[in-house]
Amino acid sequence: MRPFKAVLLTVSVSVLALGTARADVKPHPIFSDNVVLQQGTEVVVWGKADPGESVTVRLERKTENEASGAVSGVTADKDGKWVAKIPAQKAGTGYALTVKGKNTIAFKNVAVGEVWVCSGQSNMEWPVNISEDPAKVKEGAKNPDLRLFTVKQWTAPRPITNQDDLGHFTKWDVSSADTIGGFSAVAYHFGQKLQKELGIPVGLIHSSWGGTPAEAWTSLEALDAEPSLKYYADRARATVKAYDEYDQKKALEAYEKTLAKWKEAADKAKAEGKPVPREPGKPGATPPNLGPHTPGVLYNAMIYPILNFKTKGAIWYQGESNTGRAYEYRTLFPTMIKDWRARYNCDLPFMLVQLAPFGNGNANAVTYAELRDAQLYAAKTLPKTGIAVITDIGNETDIHPKPKGPVGERLALAALGIEYGKKIEYYGPMLKDAKFASGTATLTFTHVGGGLVAKDGDLVGFTLAGKDGKFHPAKATIKDDTVLLSSEQVAEPTAVRYGWVNFAKPTLNLFNKEGLPASPFRTDDAPYTTQPKPK
Template identity: 35%
Template sequence: MKCFYLIFTLLVIELAIAQVTPNSLFQNNMVLQRNQPIAVFGKAVSEKTVEIIFKNKLYSAKVKDGYWKVFLDESEAGGPFTLTIRGNNEIVIKNILVGEVWLCSGQSNMEMPVKGNKGQPINGSNLAILKSGNSKIRFFKVGRKTASKPLETCEGEWSLAIPSTVKDFSATAYFYGKLLQETLGVPIGLISSSWGGTPAEAWTPKEVLDTDLKEFTHWKTDMSLPQKLPSQLYNGMIHPLKPYTIKGVIWYQGEANKTYHQSYTKLFSSMIKSWRTKWNQGDFPFYFVQIAPLAWGGVDQAFLREKQLRTMLTVPKTGMAVTLDIGEEFCIHPAEKQKVGERLALWALAKDYGFEDIQFSGPVYKSIKVKEGKVTVEFDYAPNGVTNFGKEMSGFQVAGDDKIFHEAEVKITKGILEVWSKNVSNPIAVRYGWDAWINGSIFNTAGLPASSFRSDDWEE
């Protein structure tokens, strides 16, 4: 009898171990990406093949080194659907929708929930939460996790948008997805993977830092804060998500890198490229938020904003939402997260969803012309010229050959911006918002603010 129980116990243990398990993103209520091959993947212990059934079609995936992956046929938006995964066991995933899936990542300004946090509000949050019920918007919040090596799974679950879930979800991501869903009319899936106070190198694969950025040696090494260490968050919170089929990424980060901004354009560009390479979906869109003005932090903030702007101008299929007009002088977490999310969504709607008649970027510095002591500033992304919408215009400086900047006077005439100073008879350079704090006052006629900029490249 003891022998029987021993054999029975061993069989139970073997059956428990010998199971196929999908990646942790594959759960009830999930959203799959429409109009692209859909990656389904996971682990298997003893199986040689795994069967997947979706929309009445059978797929077979070979198991290699304990892992399996298969791509389902492209699907139009819709649902709900059921996905069945079979090995020695069977897993049935229900209430699946097909629509648009976006990964939302960064530091605290992406992590900040709709309800606000510790005395820091989100404008309009109460009514947004009240009206948030929408079964076509769904979230997956990746659990915080650091790791010294890339992981294959993460913690989290898919939730439908209702007040009790929306209030604790990323405000920027929610307002982004909300505008997409209202405009496109299809299901939206938002995967939030963010952690406050974290630098971009923590979200970048180790091999990229060791090759593309090996000349930089200033990465943080404080072992008491593993979330700030190189590659730790890529390993624990991004790598487990790939190659889940997504439409693209939105990103809100930068404050943690401002004191060593010199490497940021290269670092950020390499990070974007590495994520695209890891997903193997081509150059998916990557839209990000320029950090907002803040009274403390010095001119490093202006340099960091410039590095972000350079990334947009040099990396394909990227876009930047400017926040120069909605910063808060003494709070690093601006309350206008709805405007942030919606400005990001304008990029996606214009560039990825065919809404070609809208403005999606604020004015971006193009060039200057000097005539009779006055500087005319020309912008891209301002087809009807620029305006101040009645705000007091400030933050402009001009300099001559001596490279000493003086506060400038400003005038807009029929959309054309002129800048000058009585202290500079022959100006050769102009700057706007080149400081820690500025209340942005230059917009295109669509109401989108201009980025801070400088026409010079002088070393400080």
């Protein structure tokens, strides 16, 4: 057995004022038994204690062949806050993390590996229990090298800086049939594939909220800095001002007036045999929680408190709540990604899910197509940004398609190819170029893998337009690594679209031989239907 090696790091923090009441040392609630710490970078552990209290943080591991460890000694500042930094550790399990001040806290079964944040709206929140074949999924869930942590849904008017306000933080669990049922299905499948491919521990921090827009997950500073998005920050500040200035007496006075009007409307509705309107709620002693659609509030409560926790990357499944503003999403979404990267102080790898096919009340409308295009734009223009295409996983009448396994696995493929440098095909076909000649459009692609294939029959979903800008269905055939398009209704084609509708019928079927679908695209630059008209 190799001798135990300890590294002592001492950090001096000046103490301007010392408290007299004793308080137990308290690590940040992101730390618990089963926690996964990020490999390849210094480990940061932080928390609270008495002002001026000496705190020692020790991370150690003992195996049959070696023992290793690192120690950091720090002093809590005048506010009782302390931050300990430990040198990077090898990936593996069997670590123990001990925090000692006037009391001692020991965390067991600690691992070092890859940590990913999993965020977005309902399709990320969607748990294993109500996804496709949960019983079968649970059969393979036991994995001591996959760990799960959930940030419960919470809003905050400003970034939460006091760890005592993080009652919505849970604890780390080891993946098993008993622990994955209520966990994000997309995140779970992503983590399982990533862990098995890398062969090291993987930790997933799930922080999502159904029905929420991207601006709620973005800091007000980032929204302020982008002129076209500043109105979000202005709106949020007005909402927070009303929240801060809440006066129960005034609220009750307004409630009484509203209640009187409601009674009149209710009596009239009853007399006419119509449905009675909903009775207004009586205001309480404290203001109601800020709604999750308020810009910045989810960033404040569900992202900001984990920024100090070293993290490898993020996966994201969101966009449904922004489909009515798809053109704006071309600015908003990259702004959010760049904001997170600046806050994490690294070029955070970011893997997103392109929206699944969904009718949204009108299968032939294009709001979802435009949002998918905005997502593709982000993936193409931002470095270390990947995309999982799921054109084959949709439901015309259900915004929550049940198959989540392929979604998570395709996110993992993107991460493996883009961030981990695996020599794999991690995308389906992506349009490279379109050339028009002799009444035919010839399309070339990147990520053809072993070759282009038409799944389950002839190619579908392609349309052609001429100089008049009117699109018509096109006949499509595969020739080597190209797709040839023609239409009797378009003598001289000038533009191509593929899958440019909310819900394509029949299902889009251009794939590569690796079984990955092509992303929808267009070659024209006609204004989005969601693009504001010039004033």
